[in-house]
Amino acid sequence: MSGILAKRPVQDFLRRTGARVPIIQAPMAGAGGVALAAAAIRGGAVGSLPCAMLTPDQVREQVAQVRAQADGPLNLNFFCHRLGDPPDETAWRALLQPFYDKEGVSPPDTPPPLRAPFDDALCAAVEAVRPELVSFHFGLPDPALLDRVRATGALVVGNATTLDESIWLIGKADMVIAQGFEAGGHAGYFLNGYRPVGTLALVRQVVLELGFSQIPVIAAGGIVDGAGISAALTLGAGAVQLGTVYLFTPEATISAAHRSALRTDTVVTNLFSGGLARGARNTLIDAFGPIHPAAPRFPHASAALAELRRAAEADGRGDYSPLWVGQAGEIGPALGEPAQALTERLAREVTALLGESP
Incomplete structure (x- = not known):
């Protein structure tokens, strides 16, 4: 294989995570869970469990269920907001x-x-189940908790919505998600307020800034097909994180009303x-x-x-x-394609576009 897929960013992501394809199935609270994560893993991607609305016991239970259904890299996602006094x-x-x-x-x-912020009890659950990746939204947890996560051997993944946030993550995270404003769900900003930047512009900014540090950049937002993945990888991303496209699969746990709104x-x-x-x-x-x-x-x-x-x-x-739902929902796949088949199809599309010499 030659071309973009053979370059360092993609190969570094695959080597570090153990994934077979440069895709992370996005953690989506209320929309994803055990079945979706396991199917994505079987398709060669990194599967993700959204944990911000789970108890520590539920985290342990769901990880065990995924492990029983699939063998491959699993990401646990947590939020790092501050609850404060009730308003x-x-x-x-x-x-x-x-x-x-x-x-x-x-x-x-x-x-x-x-939604609960990452705390001692949730960290203990991570220590018990030892996922391959742990990703955080709205910044990172306190250093003592982050050190405990690192001690498990998990890769730490931070989320950046601006170049400044990506720079802040240098030395703290092993990988950086560049989340563009096209992404569905919560914008994970944590510095200087909400400053929307498009995915491809942000990816290129972050890649050029972080290239010296060899931190894989993961593109997120507005990507639902092989062409979108290829564009992100061409700009230097090592992988993509896909959420909206997985909402079209039967493994997504969304309501019929939610499914009917995916293309709006x-x-x-x-x-x-x-x-x-x-x-x-x-x-x-x-x-x-x-x-x-x-x-x-x-x-x-x-x-x-x-x-x-x-x-x-x-x-x-x-x-x-x-x-x-993200902005690319209107060009999403046909409803009903299983998540494993979807992941495998996207990988084939990318390989056809980028992975082989003519």
């Missing part, structure tokens, strides 16, 4: 009151579990969690606009929506649910 939700609940009335529900007396227009919104995230429009966004100042800070906005989501989802509606 005042008075204005937010008042804004939602017409919808409570419409659906015949009330805001929850006891807030549901929120997307916006960046703070309504569903308080953090900025890309997803499809729905009733809540149409009512308030994508961004509203009354939404409590991340991750607290989701609590007041819990009963509204439950009522609508029981009726097959996604009116108050986060319908995360």
Whole structure:
């Protein structure tokens, strides 16, 4: 094999991770889990489990289930936000009151579990299950926790949405995800606020900046086919992280309403969690606009929506649910292609485009 696939960035990624193809299946809370991670691994990719909404025991259980179904590199993903004191939700609940009335529900007396930041207990779970990779969103955990993760032998993967964030990760992470604004779900910014940069522009900036440090760069956002993967690798990325394309597979755990929205227009919104995230429009966004100042800070906005989501989802509606999807959903694959077959097909497409000399 010659060409881009034989170059150092791709080969370095494959060597370090043990993957057969330069793809990480993105961790997507509420959309991915054991079946999707295992299928991606069987296809040759790095499979991922989203762990920000799992208990330590659930992390252990799900890793065991993946290991029983597939042999290959597994990534565990965690969030590194700060919860802080609960915010005042008075204005937010008042804004939602017409919808409570419409659906015949009330805001929850006891807030549901929120996305949890990486802590001692979750770190102990990582130490117990020893994944090949551990990735973090919204920065990195405290140095003492990060040292414990490293001691397991896992590769540490950081997420950058700007060049400044990628530079901050030098010496702290083994690999850097360059997350463009096209990506679905939460933008993982952690320095200097939200400063949207397109995936290909960001990848090239980061590759040129980090090239001397030999940190593999992983492109994420707006990539759903072999041509998109090839473009990212041509610009110097060692791999891609794919999320939206896997939402089209039967292993994705999304609702029928979410599936029907995969090919629609997307916006960046703070309504569903308080953090900025890309997803499809729905009733809540149409009512308030994508961004509203009354939404409590991340991750607290989701609590007041819990009963509204439950009522609508029981009726097959996604009116108050986060319908995360990236900008390339409109050119995604046919619904129903199994995740393993999808991964293998994408690898063949990339090889045909880049991997062989003419």
